[in-house]
Structure formats: structure tokens, C-alpha cells
Amino acid sequence: DQPHLSDAQAMVEFENGNFKFTFPNPKNVSEFSMTLFKGREKKEICALHLSKESVIPKSNVTYCQTQNSSSSTTFILKNLERKHNDFYTYCLEIFLPPPYIDCCLKETYLYIQDKEDCFSLGLMSCIIISLIIFAISCVCCVAACCLRNKNQKCESNSHEYNSEYMPMAAVNAAKKPRI
16 A cells, blocks of 8 residues: 545634644555644744654644644644734655655645734724713813803893893882871
8 A cells, every 4th residue: 555645635723713724644654744834934833743653742832732633633723923924834744654755735824813902902992982972072061061151140130120121110019008
């Protein structure tokens, strides 16, 4: 049996804030390594070496973990931030049986939007809008109170008897005859 690279595509999932990249294991192979590289310079961040005797995970960063089953290898990227935006390349090396095969299976670009930035921008705009509405409401209330007080002063002045607004003289009540 010759080593066979599965034609099945790698599966990329986003679940609970984590990216999962699952690759089918090569068929009829007793020893291989699957490696995840980051960036154009292909810096190794995570790897899994599988042989008949053992499964050896390796991670050079805290945000990458590996999982292996009899049919697939999965790289899990956790707690990603904007600084993790980059190209990720997945390579397979087959050691046994010969011949040695080294190939890159897939390259994917990940874009991660910072949660804090989105939240703080949304929260900040909400606070600013609320403060503007509050300030406008305060100005309207103060203006209404001033106008109301001014109108009350004018009305109280217009009720004075014998004022220039009431040209008629005050009239004494009719006197009752005394007996």
C-alpha cells in the first residue's frame, strides 16, 4: 500500500470564539507530522507528530492546541486577538513508509476583530449620545423654567389695582343708609 493523501478538504470551524482546523489523516501511513505555520515567513506555532508508538503534540505558543483522532488531526486556536491576523499554513510530512513526503496542504488568512475595541467603541458612542441628549434636555428645562418665571412676574404685575394697565379708578362699595 502506497501512502495516500486524502482528497478531502480541511475543515475550518469557528466555535465558542475558537478556530478549529481539521485535516484528514493520510491513509496507509504509520508515521507523520502535521504542522501549523504562521505568517509568510512560516513560523512554526503548533505541531503534532504521530507514530505507531506515540502521539507527540508540540506548541510554541499558548493559543494553539492539537487534537488527534484515528481519522483526523485538529489545530485549535484560542483567545485570538487582532495581533494574530495573518496567514496560516498547514503542512504534512510523511516519514513511514518511504518515500518521505513533505507538502503544504492549505493556506488560510485569519482576520480577528478585537472584541474590546468593538465593545468600547459601541459603549463610548452610546455614552456620548446619552450625554448629548441629557445636556439638550437640561438646556430645554432651564429655558422653560426661565420663561415660566418671567410670565408669572408679568401676570402678577398686571393684577395690581389702579395700575396703568387698568385705567378705571377703584370704586367704593355703595354705602347703606344709616337709620
